[in-house]
Amino acid sequence: MPTYARNHICRQIASKLLFHVSRMTLSLRSATRFDQSIVTNNHNTEGLLSQTVFPDNTNTFTYLKDGLLATVANGLGTISNSWSYANRLTSQSQVAPSGTVNYNYYPAGQLSNVTSVAGTNTYALDNADRVSTVTTLRSQLSSPLTFTNSYGSNNAVAEGSGL
Numbered sequence: 001m002p003t004y005a006r007n008h009i010c011r012q013i014a015s016k017l018l019f020h021v022s023r024m025t026l027s028l029r030s031a032t033r034f035d036q037s038i039v040t041n042n043h044n045t046e047g048l049l050s051q052t053v054f055p056d057n058t059n060t061f062t063y064l065k066d067g068l069l070a071t072v073a074n075g076l077g078t079i080s081n082s083w084s085y086a087n088r089l090t091s092q093s094q095v096a097p098s099g100t101v102n103y104n105y106y107p108a109g110q111l112s113n114v115t116s117v118a119g120t121n122t123y124a125l126d127n128a129d130r131v132s133t134v135t136t137l138r139s140q141l142s143s144p145l146t147f148t149n150s151y152g153s154n155n156a157v158a159e160g161s162g163l
Contacts (some may be wrong), residue, residue, distance in 0.1 A: 130155070 030040040042051040048067060052059040062070045068087060072079045082091045088109065093100040101116040110129060113122040119138035126132040128151070136145040149157050 126151070128155075 028041055030038055032038055037055045040051075040053040041049055042053070044050040044063070046063075046067065048063055049061050051061070057074050057076075059072060059074045061072055064070050064083070066087070068083050069081055071081070077095045079092055079094045081089060082093075084090050084105075086105075086109070088105050089103050091100055091102045099117045101114060103114055104112045106112045106125065108129065110125060110131075111123055113120055119136060122135045122137070123131050124133040124135070130149070130151055132149055134147045136147075138145075151157060
């Protein structure tokens with residue numbers, strides 16, 4: 001068979017395979033752990049994970065109408081998520097141990113700060129919208145901790161200083 005014909009057949013097979021793989025819902029139904037116990041995942045009618053069942057506990061997940069995670073609950077408590085109209089996570093709260101984490105964003109959607117019982121992390125951006133400085137405020141510290149990034153020509157962090 002000539003090379004061009006073989007290549008054409010391989011491309012056809014590959015494109016059909018990619019089509020079928022892309023239409024499959026890839027979800028793990030169950031797994032056997034190293035101790036031979038089985039963990040099972042259940043999904044709701046939209047295909048979203050609704051439960052992870054362990055031998056000694058079950059994690060239950062609920063979602064908002066648009067598929068965003070609303071709550072995660074198990075025998076230890078519940079974590080609740082709040083979202084903005086732009087689908088940005090604005091807060092997470094839990095009953096035990098009690099606490100809320102709040103998230104704030106720049107208008108373009110980058111995270112600007114995170115506040116929790118531990119303190120506040122603030123993220124400053126440079127002119128290219130990359131994180132240039134992270135400042136951490138903690139009540140037990142006399143002054144904030146600051147970490148500064150500088151970037152190289154390929155947008156990779158070239159150097160970091162602080163903390």
